[in-house]
Amino acid sequence: MEEQEIIAGCRKNNPIAQRHLFDRHYRRSYHVVMRYLSNHHDTEDVLSISFTRIFKNICQFESRGEGSFQKWINTIFINESIRFLKAKKELMFQEDEELLILNIPIVDHSDLLDVEEVQQVLDMMPKGYRTVFNLFAIEGYSHKEIGEMLHINENTSKSQLSKARNYMVQKLKKKYSHEQY
Structure with missing residues (x-):
């Protein structure tokens, strides 16, 4: 059909x-x-x-x-x-004290990453981070649209995305640094 x-x-x-x-x-x-x-x-x-x-x-x-x-x-x-x-009151947005390291440069290790590893990190990510990350990076919504959808400030959306990216980088770096030894 x-x-x-x-x-x-x-x-x-x-x-x-x-x-x-x-x-x-x-x-x-x-x-x-x-x-x-x-x-x-x-x-x-x-x-x-x-x-x-x-x-x-x-x-x-x-x-x-x-x-x-x-x-x-x-x-x-x-x-x-x-x-x-x-x-379920599970959509919480983390405060700045959660991650102190911001704007970690992302090095292209795409040849090393597989989809399952990235999905595992996404699954562990706090739901606020994960929701904003999904809406922005995967679905393509703007921070303004995300703010309207989640009833949060546009800057909160930007902050959550930054924290989500940093969370992802930290977890993947930690995983790969342990595998190298």
């Missing part, structure tokens, strides 16, 4: 079209939500809520060209992830 057929079918509550939408977007959406929650069971809960919201609100979707449906879906998954973290 083509995307437009799936959308049209979902607007008519066609279970076959809904299944196609679910099958087509589940895996990618799972990874999006998992980046925010780092917990399989919570991720499944948010996916369930999100897909229900998508099916309920698909009539409100307006196509704005290629990729707009994927962006609309991603926005729902991201917003539900943030709502989940806020409801």
Whole structure:
């Protein structure tokens, strides 16, 4: 089924079209939500809520060209992830005393890093850092947009991103310095 057929079918509550939408977007959406929650069971809960919201609100979707449906879906998954973290009161933003070393130069060791190692560090990262990092570095939101989404100051978003990057660098440097000996 083509995307437009799936959308049209979902607007008519066609279970076959809904299944196609679910099958087509589940895996990618799972990874999006998992980046925010780092917990399989919570991720499944948010996916369930999100897909229900998508099916309920698909009539409100307006196509704005290629990729707009994927962006609309991603926005729902991201917003539900943030709502989940806020409801559990797990979305905290760390104060400056947490990390004293800021603006560590990032050396390109991309040939040494693998996705699993980076994901492991992301999973350990405080949720405030991780959320801002995901929104900015992966999803492409601006600090102003992040501030509006999370109800924080734009400068807080910038600070959390800086701390997230430094956290990532420190953890990866520590890991690689231990492996060299």
